[in-house]
Amino acid sequence: MTDPTVEHDVVAVGCGPFNLGLAALASTVDDLDLVVLEEQPELTWHRGMMFGDASMQVNFLADLVTLVAPSHPLSFLSYLHDMDRLYTFTVRENFFPSRREYEDYLRWAAARLPSVRFSHRVEAVHWDDAAERFTVRAVRGDGTRVRLAARNLVVGIGTAPYVPAALADLPEDKLLHTSRYLYRTSDVAAAGKVTVVGSGQSGAEVVVDLLGRNVEGGPAVSWLTRTSSFAPLDYTKLVLEMTTPAYMQYFHSLPEDVRDRLVGEQWQFYKGISTDTLEEIHELLYRRQLEHGLADVELRFGTTVESAAVDAAGRALLTCRHRDTGQAFEHTTDLVVAATGYRNRTPAFLAPVDDLLLRDGRGRPRVRLDHSVELAEGISGRVFVANAEVHAHGVSSPNLDIGAVRNATILNAVTGRETYRLPKKSAFTTFEAPRPVS
Template identity: 85%
Template sequence: MSDLTGLTTTEHDVVAIGCGPFNLGLAALASTVDDLDLVVLEERPELTWHRGMMFGDASMQVNFLADLVTLVSPRHPLSFLEYLHDMDRLYTFTVRENFFPSRREYEDYLRWAAARLPSVRFSHRVEEVHWDAGAERFVLHVVRGDGARLRMLARNLVLGIGTAPYVPDALADLPSSALLHTSDYLYRADDVAAAGKVTVVGSGQSGAEVVVDLLTRNLDGGPAVSWLTRTTSFAPLDYTKMVLEMTTPAYMQYFHSLPEDVRDRLVGEQWQFYKGISTDTLEEVHELLYRRQLDHGLADVELRFGITVEAAEADASGRVVLTCRHRDSGERFEHTTDLVVAATGYRNRVPAFLDPIDELFLRDGRGRHRVRLDHSVELAEGVGGRVFVANAEVHSHGVSAPNLDIGAIRNATILNAITGRETYRLPKRSAFTSFDVPRRAG
C-alpha cells in the first residue's frame, strides 16, 4: 500500500537490519514460525563473508553443528547437513572425518540458505529509523537498489549490522598505500607482492593466517616479514573442553547477572578465548620457520611479542617508520618497513540510521547500550517497541557473544521473546560447571 507521501508502506512484526550469519540464522528460524512476519534488510547486493581472508585452506574454528539452526532445531530444513545433502556432498563429508568446514564451504552454505529465504532482501539500505509513538511502531526509511524508496513499520527491530575493521590511532595516519587491514588482505595481494618488507601488527587468528601466507611467499623468494604483537606471547586459543564451558549459554546467563565493573574485568581477562590463535595455525607458522633453515638467501623474518606500536609515519623515501615500545623493558625503538598489515580486530559499528532514536536508548556507565538477558536493549519509558542486538553485547553477555555457536541460541531467545512463547526450546543445562555462589538448602 502507499501512504500520503506516495511511499510504498509495509508493516511487519520484525525488521532485522543486516544480513550476516546471525540475522540470516534469525530469518532461517523464523521461516518455520507460521504467525510471524519477519524481513531482513541488507544493503549489499549479495551475501559475502570475509572474502578478504578467504585463503584456500582456511578452516572454520567451530564444527558444522554450529550452523544457522541446528543447536535449537536439528531437524530444520536449512541445516548444514541439509545443505550437504542438497549438494550431494553428505557422504564424502562423512568419509572426510573432519567436521570443521572450510570458510569457503561455510560461505557457500550461507548463500545457499539465503537463496531459500524470501524474507531476506538484498540491496535494501536503511536510511533512517524513527519511533512513531501514536502507532507504537518503528518507522524505517529504506532505499532499494533500483532507487525506489520504501517505508516499513515494525514493532520489533533486530540490529545485526556486524562490526567494522578497526585501525588504532597509532597507525591511522599512514597513507593507504602503506597500510591495509587484514579484512582486505587478499584484495591487496599486488601491494603485498610488491613490498620489500611487510610487517604484521597484532596477532589473533587473522594475523597468524596472514603470517602463514607471508612466510610461504618468503620461502618462494618473497618479501621480508615482521610480526609484532603487544600480547605477552603468540598465544593459542584456549579450546580445551572445560574452558569452553565459559562460552556456553549457562555462563552467558551467569555473566549477565554480574555487576558492570566485574563484567568489564572478566572480558579483559578472557581475551584468549576469542583473540588467541588456533594450535593448527601456530604449528603451521613453526613448520614454515623450520623449513626456512634449509634455504639460504631468503629475505629476513622477525617475530616479536610484547611490542606496542605507539606511532607511525612515512619517511622521505616513502617507507613506514613505526615507533615501538618494548613492554618488558620500557625501551623505545624504530622499526622500518614498506607495508603494514593491521591485525587489530574489529569494533562495533555505530550506524547513522539510528540517530533519530538515539535518545531512546538507555546506557550504562561507559555509554554502552544496556542490554537485557533476552538481547533487547533497554529503552526510554513509554516506548512499546523493542530493539534486539546480535553481536553487539560482549559487555553485557561476555566474550561468547561473537561466537557462531551462540547464534542459534540467541536467535531462538529473541524469537521466544517476540512471540511470547517457547517457539524454540532452549537448552536447560549447557555446562557441567556451576558458576555462581552455592545456595544453602532450606
C-alpha cells in the same frame, strides 16, 4: 517515489550469519512476519581472508539453526545433502568446514529465504508513538524508497575493521587491514618488507601466507604483537564451557565492573590463535632453515606500536616500545598489515531513536538477557541486538555457535511463547556462588 508503509512483526537490519539465522528460524514459524534488509547486493563473508585452505574454528553443528532446531530444513547437513556432498563429508572425518564452504552454505540458505532482501539500504529508524511501531525508511538498489513498520527491530550490522590511532596516520599505500588482505596481494608482492601488527587468528593466517611467500623468495616478514606471547586459543573442554548459554546467563547477572574485568581477562578465548595455525607457522620457520639467501623474518611479542609515519625514503616508520624493558625503538617497513580486529559501530540510521536507548556507565546500550536494549519509559517496541553485546553477555557473544540460541531467545521474546526450546543444561560447571548459609 515511496511505496506505502508495509507492516511486519520484525524488521531486521543487516544480513550476516546472525540475522540470516534469525530469518531461517523465523521461516518455520507460521504466524510470524519477519523481513531482513541488507545493503549489499549479495551475501559475502570475509572475502578478504578467504584463503584456499582456511578452516572454520567451530564445527558444522554451529550452523544457522541446528543447536536449537536440529531437524530444520536449512541446517548445514541439509545443505550437504542438497549438494550431494553428505557422504563425502562423512568420510572426510573432519567436521570443521572450510571457510569457503561455510560461505557457500550461507548463500544457499539466503537463496531459500524470501524474507531476506538484498540491495536495501536503511536510511533512518523512527518511533511512531501513535502507531506504537518503529518506522524504517530504506532505499532499494534501483533508487525506490520503501517504508516499513514493526514493533520489533533487530540490529545485526556486524562490526567494522578497526585501525588504532597509532597506525591511522599511515597513507593507504602503506597500510591495509587484514579484512582487505586478499584484495591487496599485488601490494604485498611488490613490498620488500611486510610487517604484521597484532596477532589473533587473522594476523596468524596472514603470517602463514607471508612466510609461504618468503620461502619462495618473497618479501621480508616482521610480526609484532603487544600480547605477552603468540598465544593459542584455549579450546580445552571445560574452558569452552565459558562460551555456553549457561555462562552467558551467569555473566549477564554480574555487576558492570565485574563483567568489564572478565572481558579483559578472557581475551584468549576469542583473540588467540588456533594450534594448527601456530604449528603451520613453526613448520614454515623450520623449512626456512633449509634455504639460503631468503629475506629476513622477525617475530616479536610484547611490543607496542606507539606511532607511525612515512620517513624521508618513503617507507613506513613505526615507533615501538618493548613492554618488558620499556625500551623504545624504530621499525622500518614497506607495508603494514593491521591485524587489529574489529569494533562495534553505531549505525547512523539509529540516530533518530538514539535518545530512546538507555545506556550504562560507559555509554553502551543496556542490554537485557533476551538481547533487547532497555528503552525509555513508555516505549512499547523492542530493539534487539546481535553481536553488539559483549559487555552484557560476555566474550561468547560473537561466536557462531551462540547465534542459534540468541536468535531463538529473540523469537521467543517476540512471539511471547517458547517457539524454540532453549537448552536448559549446556555446561557441567556451576558458575554461581553457593547460596549463603542462613
